[in-house]
Amino acid sequence: MPDVPSLDQIQRAPKVLLHDHLDGGLRPGTVLELAEQTGYDELPVSDVAGVADWFAAAAEAGSLEEYLRRFSHTVGVMQTEDAISRVAAECAEDLAADGVAYAEVRYAPELSTQRGLSLDAVVEAILDGFRRGTARAAEAGRRIRLGLLLCAMRHEARATEIAELVVRYRDDGVVGFDIAGPEAGFPPTRFLDSFEYLRRANCHFTIHAGEGFGLPSIWEAIQWCGAARLGHGVRIVDDIEFGTDGTPKLGRLAAFVRDRRIPLEMCPTSNVHTGTVTSIREHPIALLRRLRFRVTVNTDNRLMSQTSMTTEFSRLTDEFGYDLDDMQWFTVNAMKSAFIPFDQRLALINEVIKPGYSALRSETVFGKVADHQTAIG
Numbered sequence: 001m002p003d004v005p006s007l008d009q010i011q012r013a014p015k016v017l018l019h020d021h022l023d024g025g026l027r028p029g030t031v032l033e034l035a036e037q038t039g040y041d042e043l044p045v046s047d048v049a050g051v052a053d054w055f056a057a058a059a060e061a062g063s064l065e066e067y068l069r070r071f072s073h074t075v076g077v078m079q080t081e082d083a084i085s086r087v088a089a090e091c092a093e094d095l096a097a098d099g100v101a102y103a104e105v106r107y108a109p110e111l112s113t114q115r116g117l118s119l120d121a122v123v124e125a126i127l128d129g130f131r132r133g134t135a136r137a138a139e140a141g142r143r144i145r146l147g148l149l150l151c152a153m154r155h156e157a158r159a160t161e162i163a164e165l166v167v168r169y170r171d172d173g174v175v176g177f178d179i180a181g182p183e184a185g186f187p188p189t190r191f192l193d194s195f196e197y198l199r200r201a202n203c204h205f206t207i208h209a210g211e212g213f214g215l216p217s218i219w220e221a222i223q224w225c226g227a228a229r230l231g232h233g234v235r236i237v238d239d240i241e242f243g244t245d246g247t248p249k250l251g252r253l254a255a256f257v258r259d260r261r262i263p264l265e266m267c268p269t270s271n272v273h274t275g276t277v278t279s280i281r282e283h284p285i286a287l288l289r290r291l292r293f294r295v296t297v298n299t300d301n302r303l304m305s306q307t308s309m310t311t312e313f314s315r316l317t318d319e320f321g322y323d324l325d326d327m328q329w330f331t332v333n334a335m336k337s338a339f340i341p342f343d344q345r346l347a348l349i350n351e352v353i354k355p356g357y358s359a360l361r362s363e364t365v366f367g368k369v370a371d372h373q374t375a376i377g
């Protein structure tokens with residue numbers, strides 16, 4: 001019988017997050033305050049509970065396109081350097097409080113240029129916020145390290161500028177590139193020149209693929225563009241068949257993804273909300289974990305999907321009975337797949353993740369011994 005971790009243990013366990021959108025994780029109260037401070041008057045609601053509920057209605061979106069509509073209001077309040085920096089600082093603090101030891105948070109700087117900010121100013125405001133938030137978390141006794149991924153929006157045409165921005169800020173906390181936004185109709189090869197440029201510059205990138213569109217999108221992301229990781233990648237299961245005896249048979253693309261250990265940045269709750277999967281129970285993460293794909297667990301959008309790393313893991317534990325060993329497996333997978341240098345990843349695995357899980361495991365063992373002694377004593 002596996003040791004199913006308690007909610008408190010899941011929260012305290014060191015976690016690694018590779019896929020989290022800065023504009024998908026604002027505190028509801030911050031959305032309201034920033035709207036007032038920056039003169040943004042298009043919020044559909046005017047109290048904190050109303051804001052939280054309004055964004056949470058994304059849970060009923062049912063399609064990626066509908067889900068994405070909610071972002072116009074978070075982006076709407078992220079148009080000044082102070083506002084962006086505050087959002088980034090709170091993001092660092094919130095993730096640290098959730099027990100995240102390392103996170104790569106992503107944002108599309110082009111979204112914050114509506115009032116004239118330059119792309120560079122947006123990036124600097126985020127990095128400044130990360131520094132302040134990380135320091136505040138450290139003061140509260142929580143250590144977190146953050147990297148920034150810059151996204152280009154798939155339905156716009158600024159990928160070249162954003163790729164250049166990644167190169168410009170690579171030594172200051174920007175660790176990679178991504179494309180985000182509607183997937184159907186905007187295939188990865190639309191940005192092939194940007195991906196080729198980044199490869200020649202030895203930069204890392206992931207691509208949202210296999211969420212709002214299927215295998216062709218994943219195939220392009222990997223085989224044409226050279227993505228190091230897949231954002232979601234859920235629909236890789238379309239390339240797995242089952243024999244009459246239930247034996248899974250991998251198609252060539254699925255086999256390639258597994259053989260090459262291409263990380264899948266899976267976001268279970270978000271996938272339910274975008275209609276990519278019907279429920280957590282039906283989520284392919286269980287099958288892919290069993291088949292030993294390099295699966296990782298992520299939040300995507302904490303505000304819209306009302307989630308956190310603790311919530312994601314507790315939902316998975318409830319549905320699939322995952323224990324601390326499983327949690328550590330997902331976490332080490334994520335740390336191995338991060339875009340920071342190898343020696344730093346290794347240090348986090350050996351000095352933070354493994355000792356953290358060992359401590360939790362011994363707690364469980366000693367807890368049992370203590371219970372047993374109480375029972376016989």
Ligand SMILES: O=c1[nH]cnc2c1ncn2[C@H]1C[C@H](O)[C@@H](CO)O1
Binds near residue numbers: 064
């Ligand atoms: O799950 C997603 N798929 C594609 N795009 C997404 C997802 N979640 C957020 N985005 C978009 C909306 C944000 O405005 C943008 C940058 O963070 O990325």
Ligand SMILES: [Zn+2]
Binds near residue numbers: 019021208231
């Ligand atoms: Zn995403």
